[in-house]
Amino acid sequence: MALTLPSQRWYCLLRLGTTLFRSMATSRTDSSVTETDPSETDPALSETELPKTDIDPRYRPGEGGGLVSRAEVERFITDCFVKVGCGKDSAKQQAQLLVAADYRGHFSHGLNRLEIYLNDIRKKLCDPNGEPRIMKQTSATALVNGMNSLGAVVGNFCMRLAITKAADTGVGLVVANNSNHFGMAGYYSEQAVKVGMVGLSFTNTSPLMCPTGAKQAALGTNPLSIAAPIGVGLGAEAFVLDMATTSVALGKIEIQIRKEQPIPLGWALDEEGNPTTDPQVAYNARRMMPLGGLEETSGYKGYGLAMLVEILCGILGGSNFGPFIRDWESDNEQANLGQCFIAIDPKCFGDGFRERMEHLVKYLRDMPPVEKGKPVLVPGDPEKANMEKVDRQGGIIYLPNQINSSYELAVSLGVKPMLIIEQK
Structure with missing residues (x-):
C-alpha cells in the first residue's frame, strides 16, 4: 500500500524546521548530562563540533533501527528541553515520562512526541518553567x-x-x-x-x-x-x-505512518465519515x-x-x-x-487487598487459552514483558526514521545526538 508520507518526505519536513529551531538555539552549555555522556570520553563530540552533513556511524541506524540506552535517551530529551528554555528539573521530569513510555513499548507516547512538546514551548503556547x-x-x-x-x-x-x-x-x-x-x-x-x-x-x-x-x-x-x-x-x-x-490513540496511527503500514479497519474514519485503513488519510482527517x-x-x-x-x-x-x-x-x-x-x-477498605488481587490475577492468567502458546494476559503484562526485553538487550530499539529524525533535531538545536549502542 503506497503512503503519502514516506520517510523521505518526513526528513524534508524536518529539514524545513531546522532553521526555525536554530533560531531558538542559544550559546548555553549548562545542559548537564547524567549517566552516559559520550563527550566525557570523546572530545570529538563537543557541541561545537557536531557533524553537520555526513552522519557519523555512531548515530546511524541499521536497516532495522538502532539500540539506544535508556539513560542516553533521557539525556538527549533533557538536553533538547533545556536548549529551548526549560529548567533542568522540569526538562528531566518530561524526559523521564517519555522514556517510561518507550520502555514499556508505547512508542506513540515517547520520543515520538518530543518535537510536538518543543514546538509548543518555542511558540510560547506552553510555559516550560511554570509551577502548578x-x-x-x-x-x-x-x-x-x-x-x-x-x-x-x-x-x-x-x-x-x-x-x-x-x-x-x-x-x-x-x-x-x-x-x-x-x-x-x-x-x-x-x-x-x-x-x-x-x-x-x-x-x-x-x-x-x-x-x-x-x-x-x-x-x-x-x-x-x-x-x-x-x-x-x-x-x-x-x-x-x-x-x-x-x-487507539492518535499516536498509534503516527507509528503506522512511520512503519509505512496500513491501519486496521475500525480505528478511524476519512473526511467523509467512512472507515479507512490508510494511516495518512486517517491522520489528516482527525476522525x-x-x-x-x-x-x-x-x-x-x-x-x-x-x-x-x-x-x-x-x-x-x-x-x-x-x-x-x-x-x-x-x-x-x-x-x-x-x-x-x-x-x-x-x-x-476490605482486608487483604494485595492478596485478593494476586488471587484474581493468577486465576485469569491460568485460564486455558484459546490458542496454544498465547496465554491469557492481564493489563500490564505486555508492558512488563517489554521492560524485561529492554533490560535484557541493554536499551530501546528505535525505528530507522525515528533515529534519523532525532539526529536532525539534535543538529538543528545544537545538542549531542543520541549515541547508538548497536545497529539493527
Missing part, C-alpha cells in the same frame, strides 16, 4: 491551576498531592485545569502503586473522536488509567490498565472511532467512556472541554486541558 498552584482544597480534594506548565510537571504535582491526601483521609482526588498533554496516563497511576495505593488518572484531549453517529470529531481520545498493587514481598507487581476511549468502532459493534460504549473522562476532567476542572479544546498541533492557542488524579489507600 493549588487554588482550593479540602482534606481529601484539591483544584490545581497547572499554570500552563509541561504536562509531566502538572501530573507529577497532582498525583503527589492526591497520594498525600489519601494517606490522611483514605482517598485523595485532585483535578487540574490549565494543563498540557501529559503523555502516558499510566505513568501517574503507577506512582500510587509505589506507596501501596490504587491510582487513577484521566485527561481530556483535543477533539479527535467522532461520537457514535456523528461525522465530525467532538471529543478527545480521553484516556483513563487505573493501577493497583498485586501480592507482597518479592513477587509483588502491579496491575496497570492504560487505555484510550477511542479504538477517530470510539472504542468498539461502529454502533453495531458497541462503539457507543467507548463514546460513553469518553464522556465519563470529560466530566471528571474538563467539566469538573473548569478547563476547556470537548469540541472547545484547541485542535491537535494548533500553533495559535494554549491547550488548557483538564486532568483528574485519584489515590486510594486500600487499608481503609
Whole structure:
C-alpha cells in the first residue's frame, strides 16, 4: 500500500524546521548530562563540533533501527528541553515520562512526541518553567491551576498531592485545569502503586473522536488509567490498565505512518465519515472511532467512556472541554486541558487487598487459552514483558526514521545526538 508520507518526505519536513529551531538555539552549555555522556570520553563530540552533513556511524541506524540506552535517551530529551528554555528539573521530569513510555513499548507516547512538546514551548503556547498552584482544597480534594506548565510537571504535582491526601483521609482526588498533554496516563497511576495505593488518572484531549453517529470529531481520545498493587514481598507487581476511549490513540496511527503500514479497519474514519485503513488519510482527517468502532459493534460504549473522562476532567476542572479544546498541533492557542488524579489507600477498605488481587490475577492468567502458546494476559503484562526485553538487550530499539529524525533535531538545536549502542 503506497503512503503519502514516506520517510523521505518526513526528513524534508524536518529539514524545513531546522532553521526555525536554530533560531531558538542559544550559546548555553549548562545542559548537564547524567549517566552516559559520550563527550566525557570523546572530545570529538563537543557541541561545537557536531557533524553537520555526513552522519557519523555512531548515530546511524541499521536497516532495522538502532539500540539506544535508556539513560542516553533521557539525556538527549533533557538536553533538547533545556536548549529551548526549560529548567533542568522540569526538562528531566518530561524526559523521564517519555522514556517510561518507550520502555514499556508505547512508542506513540515517547520520543515520538518530543518535537510536538518543543514546538509548543518555542511558540510560547506552553510555559516550560511554570509551577502548578493549588487554588482550593479540602482534606481529601484539591483544584490545581497547572499554570500552563509541561504536562509531566502538572501530573507529577497532582498525583503527589492526591497520594498525600489519601494517606490522611483514605482517598485523595485532585483535578487540574490549565494543563498540557501529559503523555502516558499510566505513568501517574503507577506512582500510587509505589506507596501501596490504587491510582487513577484521566485527561481530556483535543477533539479527535467522532461520537457514535456523528461525522465530525467532538471529543478527545480521553484516556483513563487505573493501577493497583498485586501480592507482597518479592513477587509483588502491579496491575496497570492504560487505555484510550477511542479504538487507539492518535499516536498509534503516527507509528503506522512511520512503519509505512496500513491501519486496521475500525480505528478511524476519512473526511467523509467512512472507515479507512490508510494511516495518512486517517491522520489528516482527525476522525477517530470510539472504542468498539461502529454502533453495531458497541462503539457507543467507548463514546460513553469518553464522556465519563470529560466530566471528571474538563467539566469538573473548569478547563476547556470537548469540541472547545484547541485542535491537535494548533500553533495559535494554549491547550488548557483538564486532568483528574485519584489515590486510594486500600487499608481503609476490605482486608487483604494485595492478596485478593494476586488471587484474581493468577486465576485469569491460568485460564486455558484459546490458542496454544498465547496465554491469557492481564493489563500490564505486555508492558512488563517489554521492560524485561529492554533490560535484557541493554536499551530501546528505535525505528530507522525515528533515529534519523532525532539526529536532525539534535543538529538543528545544537545538542549531542543520541549515541547508538548497536545497529539493527
